[in-house]
Amino acid sequence: MAKTHPRIWSLLVGLCRSTLGRRYGYTCDSLKDVEGPYLLLCNHNMDIDPILLGIAAGRPVRFVASEHILRRPAAARFITALFDPIYHQKGKQGRRTVVEMLRTLKEGVSVGLFPEGNRSFSGVTGPFFVSGKLAKSAGVRVVTYRIEGGYLTQPRWSTGMRRGKLFGRLIHVYEPAELKAMSQEAVDAALKADLFEDAYATQARLAIPYEGQDLALGLESTLFRCPACGKIGTLRSSGDTLSCSCGLRLRYTPLGYLEDESTGERHTVTELDAAQREALHRMIEGAKQTEEFFSDAVTLQRIGEGHQVAEERRAVLSAAKTYLVLRPTDAGDAPLSEPPRYLSFERMEGLAVYSRSTIVVMMEDGTHYEIRGDLSFSALKYLYLYQFVTNKES
Numbered sequence: 001m002a003k004t005h006p007r008i009w010s011l012l013v014g015l016c017r018s019t020l021g022r023r024y025g026y027t028c029d030s031l032k033d034v035e036g037p038y039l040l041l042c043n044h045n046m047d048i049d050p051i052l053l054g055i056a057a058g059r060p061v062r063f064v065a066s067e068h069i070l071r072r073p074a075a076a077r078f079i080t081a082l083f084d085p086i087y088h089q090k091g092k093q094g095r096r097t098v099v100e101m102l103r104t105l106k107e108g109v110s111v112g113l114f115p116e117g118n119r120s121f122s123g124v125t126g127p128f129f130v131s132g133k134l135a136k137s138a139g140v141r142v143v144t145y146r147i148e149g150g151y152l153t154q155p156r157w158s159t160g161m162r163r164g165k166l167f168g169r170l171i172h173v174y175e176p177a178e179l180k181a182m183s184q185e186a187v188d189a190a191l192k193a194d195l196f197e198d199a200y201a202t203q204a205r206l207a208i209p210y211e212g213q214d215l216a217l218g219l220e221s222t223l224f225r226c227p228a229c230g231k232i233g234t235l236r237s238s239g240d241t242l243s244c245s246c247g248l249r250l251r252y253t254p255l256g257y258l259e260d261e262s263t264g265e266r267h268t269v270t271e272l273d274a275a276q277r278e279a280l281h282r283m284i285e286g287a288k289q290t291e292e293f294f295s296d297a298v299t300l301q302r303i304g305e306g307h308q309v310a311e312e313r314r315a316v317l318s319a320a321k322t323y324l325v326l327r328p329t330d331a332g333d334a335p336l337s338e339p340p341r342y343l344s345f346e347r348m349e350g351l352a353v354y355s356r357s358t359i360v361v362m363m364e365d366g367t368h369y370e371i372r373g374d375l376s377f378s379a380l381k382y383l384y385l386y387q388f389v390t391n392k393e394s
Contacts, residue, residue, distance in 0.1 A: 028168025044114035045150030123199030125223025144194035164210035
């Protein structure tokens with residue numbers, strides 16, 4: 001634990017409780033009566049989820065965080081002082097992270113973890129990358145906590161936050177003896193059930209408006225396929241509207257739904273994401289090995305020692321059934337004569353996405369790439385491709 005951590009934590013909780021309650025309507029179940037140390041598990045939709053849980057906990061908790069934070073030294077120093085995170089590298093197996101978590105718990109400090117390892121794209125809790133094995137072996141209480149309203153307050157594609165309601169729910173406190181008596185499979189099932197959140201199912205019940213500016217801006221980074229014409233990469237957002245060159249116009253409402261301006265039909269992001277995922281899967285299954293599906297102008301970074309950028313350049317990213325290819329370009333995105341870089345799925349340790357839409361690629365030889373585009377860039381289609389081809393959830 002950082003020496004300043006407990007004092008700064010107390011100050012943070014005091015300042016944020018009133019601010020978030022007033023601005024975003026945050027109310028929460030308190031964890032002050034839960035004796036620590038404990039392993040705190042929660043679903044993940046917002047950048048500020050650790051702060052929301054910190055308010056509920058009312059005491060220092062070390063959260064597992066993505067190491068990309070370390071590439072901004074000033075922000076890294078600030079976040080380390082506040083949370084003293086356990087840093088984890090996306091796209092890599094988390095053995096070292098687990099060891100540090102267990103060590104922290106043995107020292108009497110609670111640990112906070114988002115088992116999805118990623119913010120939800122569609123509003124539904126994603127697959128877990130932490131199993132019941134960790135919960136059983138931790139030897140401490142395991143607390144499950146669910147935040148509702150987070151997805152509509154800060155959708156994954158959004159450039160800002162909306163004002164509505166946020167709820168922190170204490171779901172269950174598992175005693176070590178209770179976990180020991182359960183099979184690993186039973187613990188897995190219980191944790192997934194506790195943390196499962198369907199934003200639109202909750203919204204159908206509560207109908208809370210989430211007000212803000214430019215509600216649809218950036219939505220094409222999540223919805224990469226037009227639901228009308230089926231083309232990929234043709235959707236564009238502006239203000240509250242998502243439109244396609246085929247004539248489709250969808251208005252994103254404060255309730256979180258997409259309304260077709262021609263037919264009045266109402267859609268959820270969850271529904272449209274499921275449809276595009278299935279369509280992409282069908283396309284990939286019928287494709288040839290070297291057929292390239294889509295491409296984007298991007299900025300490519302190679303991450304070196306100390307988590308810092310060792311190389312940065314412009315490129316065109318394309319995807320085929322067995323690899324990604326990066327073709328170098330100049331600053332104006334004109335092709336260069338340099339040879340392309342082929343990133344084989346077979347030689348990847350992992351591919352993940354963080355923030356709005358940044359791709360992380362970890363190669364087996366230790367090479368670490370990060371790939372990002374403009375506001376409309378969709379990393380999600382590349383993530384889905386990788387998952388389909390490798391049968392891995394990242």
